[in-house]
Amino acid sequence: MRAIAFLTLIVLAFPAVAQLNAGVAAVSITPLEKGIPTQLGGYGAREAKPATGILDTLHGKALVFEFNGRKSAVVTVDACSVPVGVVEDAVKKAAVDGLTVDRVIVAASHTHTGLEGAALDRRNVANNPHIGLFSEPMLEFVTDRLAEALVKANAALQPVTAASAMIDLPKTIHNRRGDACVDSGLTALRLDKADGSPYAVLVNFTAHGTFVDDMDMLVSAEWAGSMQRTMEDLMEGVTCMYTNGAEGDQAPSGKPAGSRYEKAENYGRRVGIAAWKLVKDLHTVPVKSFALESREVQLPARTGHPDFVKVAGIEYQVTQDQLAELVQVMFPEKAPIYALRVDDYMMVTFPGEAICEIGVAVKDAMRKEAITNPCVASLAGDHIGYILTPEEYKQGGYEATASFYGETLGVVLRENAIALLQTVTAKKGN
Numbered sequence: 001m002r003a004i005a006f007l008t009l010i011v012l013a014f015p016a017v018a019q020l021n022a023g024v025a026a027v028s029i030t031p032l033e034k035g036i037p038t039q040l041g042g043y044g045a046r047e048a049k050p051a052t053g054i055l056d057t058l059h060g061k062a063l064v065f066e067f068n069g070r071k072s073a074v075v076t077v078d079a080c081s082v083p084v085g086v087v088e089d090a091v092k093k094a095a096v097d098g099l100t101v102d103r104v105i106v107a108a109s110h111t112h113t114g115l116e117g118a119a120l121d122r123r124n125v126a127n128n129p130h131i132g133l134f135s136e137p138m139l140e141f142v143t144d145r146l147a148e149a150l151v152k153a154n155a156a157l158q159p160v161t162a163a164s165a166m167i168d169l170p171k172t173i174h175n176r177r178g179d180a181c182v183d184s185g186l187t188a189l190r191l192d193k194a195d196g197s198p199y200a201v202l203v204n205f206t207a208h209g210t211f212v213d214d215m216d217m218l219v220s221a222e223w224a225g226s227m228q229r230t231m232e233d234l235m236e237g238v239t240c241m242y243t244n245g246a247e248g249d250q251a252p253s254g255k256p257a258g259s260r261y262e263k264a265e266n267y268g269r270r271v272g273i274a275a276w277k278l279v280k281d282l283h284t285v286p287v288k289s290f291a292l293e294s295r296e297v298q299l300p301a302r303t304g305h306p307d308f309v310k311v312a313g314i315e316y317q318v319t320q321d322q323l324a325e326l327v328q329v330m331f332p333e334k335a336p337i338y339a340l341r342v343d344d345y346m347m348v349t350f351p352g353e354a355i356c357e358i359g360v361a362v363k364d365a366m367r368k369e370a371i372t373n374p375c376v377a378s379l380a381g382d383h384i385g386y387i388l389t390p391e392e393y394k395q396g397g398y399e400a401t402a403s404f405y406g407e408t409l410g411v412v413l414r415e416n417a418i419a420l421l422q423t424v425t426a427k428k429g430n
Helices: 002-013 084-094 136-155 222-234 260-279 312-316 320-330 356-368 390-395 409-426
Strands: 021-028 059-067 070-077 104-108 158-168 173-175 185-193 198-205 239-244 250-252 290-298 334-342 345-349 373-377
Touching: 021 136, 021 198, 021 239, 059 136, 059 239, 059 290, 070 136, 070 239, 070 290, 084 104, 084 136, 104 239, 104 345, 158 260, 158 373, 185 260, 185 345, 185 373, 198 222, 198 260, 198 373, 222 239, 222 260, 239 373, 290 409, 334 409, 345 356, 345 409, 356 373, 356 409, 390 409
Parallel strands: 070 104, 198 239, 345 373
Antiparallel strands: 021 059, 021 158, 059 070, 158 185, 173 250, 185 198, 290 334, 334 345
8 A cells, every 4th residue: 555655646746748749731722723713912013813823732731739638720821921810710610629719820921922811801991903802702712721721630639749950041041121130040840740750840931932023923832832842752741831930021042043933943942951951850759848829919009101102002002091091990909929839949920021130039039038949930810011120110111111000010019929938938838
């Protein structure tokens, strides 16, 4: 009896570590496959004209987690941006027990030949083709497919182990505003099945999807799609997912090639090979610390930049008076930010296009909390425009005039992101 009591004390003193389970699934989110006119995001000059064909498939990929009895998920989409309504509708349609909007990160790759975010946004009442026209058929198709991915990923839940790493890819990025800040770091999270075989890889790298221009009208996931296909070709059985970093002022530096599509393909292959080399020999281990948390941020007062008409207004054919009305309808008063932690890996999100300086500041804050493999994901949860520092907002230019909350927006979101990550790192688990 004494032996049994002694063993009981040992068990109580050293409770079992919770097991991280994960499931992954990928689906096509290419509306043109079903004959639905598909608007491509990124360029007002396209005037909402539908894509003329499919170069490569657009994907939605879902990674569902279960830890300590709680579920959460990361969903990546080949789109220019993702409005909050897509997140809400997809989660509601999936109806996965225990999975709620505040625990689901949905992030866009920012491909400029992917889905137009404004076409998926019920708040878009502008009826302006230069912005993109809301399309109920597109929204229903995409959210049906994303819900399908969540259901499949949930059904595939199984024990996983994890490892993460970072690498710098010099001369792959430049700051398109001419500033010194450049973030060429690539962060990857690898998940393996119980038998040690690779299951999923989540890659974060920072670059606009702008090898294409407004004359390119084929559906394509652009360089980010090429990167994911490369990883999946080189690591058999794995599903590769991608989130974009603080890309607001970060543009890809590609090698000369033939067409713009070729440049995108070559760049994606280059990044994909680097990501594969980074993760292929990683030794995954049972996860001790896991969390996915979020908070809703009260944003500064909505306002149009005084130079909007001179810069962004030209592309989007919006007058200053029209802008004053539209920002009150199309841009929210609050927006979500998320933090995902898997041991020494962490990803913190922004609901728009944060610039490098803000992303680097949040990464540095993670490092101070002993996160050795930090990353940030822009274009996640919603799309509120560009997110700049006060200095960059005052400097003007395209990015500033496509920012709709005044000069303090970047400060507000940076401070909230740091507070959230500190809260998450203070917890031992989920």
